[in-house]
Amino acid sequence: MGRRIFVLVLTVIAVFGGARLLRAEEPSMARDLTATIALQGMPCDKVVDAKRNADSDYTVSCKDGNHYHVFVDSTGRVVVKKL
Amino acid sequence: MSAAVQRSPDTMQLPGLCAGYVRRLEASAHTMRPLIIAGILCFLVLIGCTHARPTVPGAAPTEPERAASQTVPASASGSATPPSETALPAPTGPAAAEPDNGSKTTAQSAAAGSSSRPKPKPSTLKSPGNAPAAAVGSSAAAAAKPSAAPASDTSTRQSTPSSPALDLRALEQRLKETQAIGLFTKLSLKNQVDDLLNQFRAFHGNQGATTLAELRQRYDLLLLKVLSLLQDGDPALAAAISSSREALWGILADPVKFRQTVI
8 A cells, every 4th residue: 555655656756747847848948939039129028839830940929919930041040020 | 860750750651641642653654654755755856856947057156157247247347458458369569569448459450451441440439439338338438548547457457357258269169058048049149140240241341331330339239139148047158258348349340350260
């Protein structure tokens, strides 16, 4: 009985710890996209949603209601287009 | 002695009062042990999670780094002399001998390097007055008062960190290696740096109508962007860039150094 509880607790820890690690990656990407949009001189206070279309290609929704298409073009330039 | 005498009746009474409770505790200790171990493990994992968060290098700077990051902006805004002195490797002639101002020395060396272009030289001298950035304003103040108190110069020299000024290659490498900014941001910054370098190339090649003052404004703006991106995630690199501001400008504005390092 005690061993079962022990295994259960460990499983819960592993699941929540993994989820926490996965969630930790999201803000860094959102911050990256926020900084990228800001570097291009476009307004975006905070990225609330980023949908990945392809490699280096995102559709971004900002908290202030702006939507952007952020991608890297064929010449290697980061392009931010307002949608 | 009297305490032992007083305690002994209590210990004699204890089995009588709590014997059942103690027995139940002993019996439940075997069943509780895994739970206690699990709780300790849980606690350890939670501690690990809380300590795993600031993994960004430079997020928790050491004391010297923190001190450097605190002193560098003040010295950069106060006077631009020490970085340019440390970074410019004393080329030749009077420009090297004059420890006054970065823009002034670059103007002189530019005059020595290209005498066929008289137009940008006055703009170099005027550039600090036009530029809105703080460092440009400070260099304007330094240019306006060339003999401003040698005692204050020595004090700013003492307050500046001993880290060597970055050149363009080192800056590029450190920006590539830092984890304070993401991949998109790095690529976007690289685009903007390349654009600025192309503008400098055109300026030094006598192409285009961009003046050195405008280039200085763009350079300061780009540096501000970089610093604002780095100041939280990598304060050490931000401090290094901030202290290398005039040295980098010296490389970019001087056609000879620009050709040697960039082209």
